[in-house]
Amino acid sequence: MIRFRHLFGVGRELDRQHLAQVQDLFRRAFPYAPAYADQIARWLDKPPPDVEPVLLVAVGPSGTVTGFTWVLTFPDLRCAYLDYIASDPDRPARGIGGALYEATRELLQQKGVRGLFLDVPHDDPARLKDPSRAPLNRRRLDFYARYGALPIVGTLYDRTPTPANEGWMTHLVYDPLGHRGLLRPARARRIVRAIYARKYGLSTKDPLIARVVASFRDDPIALRAPRRVRPEAAAQAPRRRLVPVRVVLSERHRLHHLKERGYVERPVRIDAVLKGLDGLAVEITKPRHFGETPIRAVHKAALLGYLARASARLSQKALIYPTVFPLRRRRRPPRAFEMRAGYYCIDTFTPLAHNSYVAARAAVDCALTGALLIEAGERFVYALCRPPGHHAEPDAWGGFCYFNNAAVAAHRLSRHGRVAVLDIDHHHGNGTQEIFYRRADVLTVSIHGHPDHAYPYFTGFADERGADAGKGFNRNFPLFPGADDALYLKTLDEALRHITRFRPAHLVVSLGYDIMKGDPTGTFVVSATGMRRIGERIGALRLPTLLVQEGGYSLGNLRAGSRAFVTGLSGTW
Ligand SMILES: [Zn+2]
Numbered sequence: 001m002i003r004f005r006h007l008f009g010v011g012r013e014l015d016r017q018h019l020a021q022v023q024d025l026f027r028r029a030f031p032y033a034p035a036y037a038d039q040i041a042r043w044l045d046k047p048p049p050d051v052e053p054v055l056l057v058a059v060g061p062s063g064t065v066t067g068f069t070w071v072l073t074f075p076d077l078r079c080a081y082l083d084y085i086a087s088d089p090d091r092p093a094r095g096i097g098g099a100l101y102e103a104t105r106e107l108l109q110q111k112g113v114r115g116l117f118l119d120v121p122h123d124d125p126a127r128l129k130d131p132s133r134a135p136l137n138r139r140r141l142d143f144y145a146r147y148g149a150l151p152i153v154g155t156l157y158d159r160t161p162t163p164a165n166e167g168w169m170t171h172l173v174y175d176p177l178g179h180r181g182l183l184r185p186a187r188a189r190r191i192v193r194a195i196y197a198r199k200y201g202l203s204t205k206d207p208l209i210a211r212v213v214a215s216f217r218d219d220p221i222a223l224r225a226p227r228r229v230r231p232e233a234a235a236q237a238p239r240r241r242l243v244p245v246r247v248v249l250s251e252r253h254r255l256h257h258l259k260e261r262g263y264v265e266r267p268v269r270i271d272a273v274l275k276g277l278d279g280l281a282v283e284i285t286k287p288r289h290f291g292e293t294p295i296r297a298v299h300k301a302a303l304l305g306y307l308a309r310a311s312a313r314l315s316q317k318a319l320i321y322p323t324v325f326p327l328r329r330r331r332r333p334p335r336a337f338e339m340r341a342g343y344y345c346i347d348t349f350t351p352l353a354h355n356s357y358v359a360a361r362a363a364v365d366c367a368l369t370g371a372l373l374i375e376a377g378e379r380f381v382y383a384l385c386r387p388p389g390h391h392a393e394p395d396a397w398g399g400f401c402y403f404n405n406a407a408v409a410a411h412r413l414s415r416h417g418r419v420a421v422l423d424i425d426h427h428h429g430n431g432t433q434e435i436f437y438r439r440a441d442v443l444t445v446s447i448h449g450h451p452d453h454a455y456p457y458f459t460g461f462a463d464e465r466g467a468d469a470g471k472g473f474n475r476n477f478p479l480f481p482g483a484d485d486a487l488y489l490k491t492l493d494e495a496l497r498h499i500t501r502f503r504p505a506h507l508v509v510s511l512g513y514d515i516m517k518g519d520p521t522g523t524f525v526v527s528a529t530g531m532r533r534i535g536e537r538i539g540a541l542r543l544p545t546l547l548v549q550e551g552g553y554s555l556g557n558l559r560a561g562s563r564a565f566v567t568g569l570s571g572t573w
Pocket of ligand 1 (some may be wrong): 425552
């Protein structure tokens with residue numbers, strides 16, 4: 001089984017290993033251009049202007065790189081140039097070339113690219129330095145023709161020696177990536193100019209280059225009919241070889257079902273998110289089980305012990321609603337275990353039930369499994385945690401939250417370098433803030449309803465900036481009711497600038513859909529389009545990102561919001 005990874009940076013050890021393997025494979029596959037292997041590394045780190053490189057690697061079962069494609073996308077032109085595609089010449093595997101090309105097309109389609117261009121050596125022996133290569137080149141052209149990728153004809157491109165081809169004549173092959181529109185000459189000229197300038201660094205003012213560019217005159221640009229193969233319904237539906245987003249889900253969340261009227265934190269919320277993700281390129285994984293140790297790293301043992309014991313003592317139907325809050329007598333917890341609830345809880349509407357503890361543990365398992373997948377090289381993982389977590393403090397639960405799933409995962413990831421936590425739930429993540437308030441290695445940034453108007457009312461003010469070593473590493477962006485897409489995105493951009501400056505190795509996002517218009521607990525009016533934009537902007541940070549489900553209580557918003565957000569995020573994969 002081959003997995004495809006989009007290697008978007010070299011921040012992680014695994015990324016560096018895979019890049020080294022790509023370079024090694026490159027030097028063996030293209031021994032005549034060994035220096036270019038270094039350019040791939042350089043451009044990956046610092047792309048030239050107007051170029052967004054894509055390095056897609058195929059990873060075999062043993063974890064070694066078995067092939068790759070190196071594509072230069074030109075976002076302003078919504079097109080891409082396939083620079084290199086190669087499988088391991090010393091370990092030829094059937095079908096890898098096709099799988100790589102299909103995965104590349106799929107990735108580019110996800111990115112909204114509307115045309116892929118590539119150079120394929122000529123199949124006319126008369127135009128070849130080495131005519132004996134004509135049959136091989138014919139097979140190559142046939143390979144691409146099956147996808148509807150055909151050579152452009154009627155221009156000087158495939159018959160003019162230039163500094164770009166150094167006399168090795170190639171066809172410029174055009175793959176419309178399933179789009180039906182015809183290639184118009186003006187667009188073709190812009191793209192060919194971009195290929196010469198951005199890939200080869202050639203001046204398009206050079207008379208020779210200008211002549212070639214100007215020769216793209218046919219309207220529409222003429223393509224050579226396929227000669228030996230029939231393009232398979234060229235624009236086949238995507239094959240889902242790519243999974244930009246892994247989803248972690250435990251069925252145990254269903255155990256936590258408080259059938260109280262008005263208790264909006266219900267199991268059906270997760271079903272709504274799954275409906276939203278239906279048909280998107282995601283893959284659902286069950287969580288692994290973890291012990292208590294990672295929870296103890298962010299929560300007090302006493303809270304953990306109380307939740308475990310109290311849940312276990314409750315009958316199936318019983319609920320404890322905290323009623324007594326020993327606020328100024330914190331030294332002595334009440335002896336009666338029902339009354340002790342208020343010692344560990346911040347509000348009166350988050351009851352404890354028989355299965356609360358089991359479900360809360362499973363939610364932590366989801367977040368931790370997500371962290372593990374990120375460590376194993378995934379770029380986006382979505383932990384569908386329920387109950388949510390961001391209101392859970394080191395020694396208190398509340399706000400529908402028992403354990404702070406995002407904080408447990410962020411703490412785990414912090415062993416690999418700085419972590420940024422971005423909380424975009426409508427409510428301030430008081431728990432996450434408190435847990436990391438004195439730490440400089442975990443930046444916490446939150447956008448939320450102003451505490452003058454929104455739960456939890458006692459935290460989330462802009463002047464809470466962290467303390468001690470953590471001073472300056474907590475940022476709050478409280479917004480007043482009615483915040484719309486425009487205001488939200490503007491605020492998000494500012495929040496993301498803080499994150500970028502912090503240069504984290506990992507990002508954890510506390511994701512709530514209660515910022516959307518119509519949420520019964522929220523006051524913002526963010527739309528589904530807004531959610532997509534939020535996903536795009538978070539993805540554009542190019543960070544390994546763990547999404548942790550927090551709130552969102554309108555089922556329609558959970559469905560539309562998750563679909564929009566994940567679509568936006570996947571487009572940046
Ligand atoms: Zn919320």
